[in-house]
Amino acid sequence: MSTARRPARTVTALTAAGALALGLSACGSGDTTPSSSPSSSGSASASGSPATAVTTSKIADVKVSGGDEKSAPKIEMETPFGVGDFAVQVLTEGTGAATTDQSIAIIDYALVNGTSGASIDEIYTSDPTGFDVGDSTLISGLRKALTGVKKGSRVIAALPPADAFGPQGNTQIGVAGTDTVVFVFDVRDVATKLGQAEGTAVPAKSGHPTVNWTKGTPATFTMPTGKAPTELVIQPLIEGKGAKVEQGDTAVVTYTGALWRNGQVFDSSFKQGPTASFSFPVGGQKVIPGWDKGVEGQRVGSRLLLIVPPSDGYGTAGQGEIKGDDTMVFVVDILAKY
Numbered sequence: 001m002s003t004a005r006r007p008a009r010t011v012t013a014l015t016a017a018g019a020l021a022l023g024l025s026a027c028g029s030g031d032t033t034p035s036s037s038p039s040s041s042g043s044a045s046a047s048g049s050p051a052t053a054v055t056t057s058k059i060a061d062v063k064v065s066g067g068d069e070k071s072a073p074k075i076e077m078e079t080p081f082g083v084g085d086f087a088v089q090v091l092t093e094g095t096g097a098a099t100t101d102q103s104i105a106i107i108d109y110a111l112v113n114g115t116s117g118a119s120i121d122e123i124y125t126s127d128p129t130g131f132d133v134g135d136s137t138l139i140s141g142l143r144k145a146l147t148g149v150k151k152g153s154r155v156i157a158a159l160p161p162a163d164a165f166g167p168q169g170n171t172q173i174g175v176a177g178t179d180t181v182v183f184v185f186d187v188r189d190v191a192t193k194l195g196q197a198e199g200t201a202v203p204a205k206s207g208h209p210t211v212n213w214t215k216g217t218p219a220t221f222t223m224p225t226g227k228a229p230t231e232l233v234i235q236p237l238i239e240g241k242g243a244k245v246e247q248g249d250t251a252v253v254t255y256t257g258a259l260w261r262n263g264q265v266f267d268s269s270f271k272q273g274p275t276a277s278f279s280f281p282v283g284g285q286k287v288i289p290g291w292d293k294g295v296e297g298q299r300v301g302s303r304l305l306l307i308v309p310p311s312d313g314y315g316t317a318g319q320g321e322i323k324g325d326d327t328m329v330f331v332v333d334i335l336a337k338y
Contacts, residue, residue, distance in 0.1 A: 094152030240301020
């Protein structure tokens with residue numbers, strides 16, 4: 001179960017598992033036009049049935065023109081288009097430092113099915129979205145394409161099945177097991193992500209849960225005896241020195257959540273991998289109220305202990321194993337904002 005009510009864009013599927021909810025995305029629904037039926041070349045259908053893949057195309061055969069921050073570029077190719085190996089080309093070179101595993105690449109993008117030429121998704125007509133370049137849950141082709149790019153760059157990448165969804169494809173977005181995915185993106189900005197909270201440690205307060213934190217793994221908690229607070233508690237454990245997180249910013253965090261009543265961990269960003277992070281628009285009501293309230297006004301680098309009563313969590317209805325009268329306890333590291 002996730003702490004956040006994450007938006008369900010088509011690019012949700014750009015994780016290694018192919019089914020994770022999108023954490024690093026702007027809100028809104030995208031174009032989910034599926035690929036068309038098999039072409040005369042014998043390409044596989046969207047169901048992923050066996051077929052002969054097209055592997056003779058070159059990335060230079062794809063033409064990209066026009067587009068800006070409010071309109072998608074025109075992507076032209078002779079279909080069926082397919083490559084046997086991952087290919088990437090920088091169409092416009094940006095400036096500044098190149099992205100690394102510690103970067104958040106903030107991009108506009110368009111995805112096209114190379115077999116049919118059909119649009120899978122595009123966000124040029126909405127808000128840019130950020131991808132954690134070091135997130136091991138991203139599919140390999142996406143990570144490769146986003147690594148080493150600079151702010152202001154326009155890039156095109158061709159992702160064969162081995163670097164996309166494998167031989168099973170992804171029926172949710174109309175990609176068969178032999179389809180090449182064409183990925184065009186413009187890098188609007190680059191943010192640096194901390195590895196973990198860093199700053200000035202704050203002495204623990206009596207009566208609060210004790211956090212046992214180890215880098216790269218879900219935290220554990222030692223809960224105090226007695227009743228949980230009835231009001232939201234926002235307790236910095238480390239006060240960061242970075243930029244202040246304001247309403248409307250997207251915060252990049254890691255987290256672990258547990259129940260006050262028994263200390264049981266019910267969710268953690270680290271379950272997706274030791275470098276995985278989660279992002280959300282602060283004040284956008286895409287997460288529980290306790291998170292919006294707790295993170296706003298804090299600085300990048302901070303580690304927060306959030307004690308969240310039902311009124312700032314899931315209310316009296318609860319959710320999953322979280323009962324309607326459960327108080328949740330989170331430890332949240334703020335690693336970046338954009």
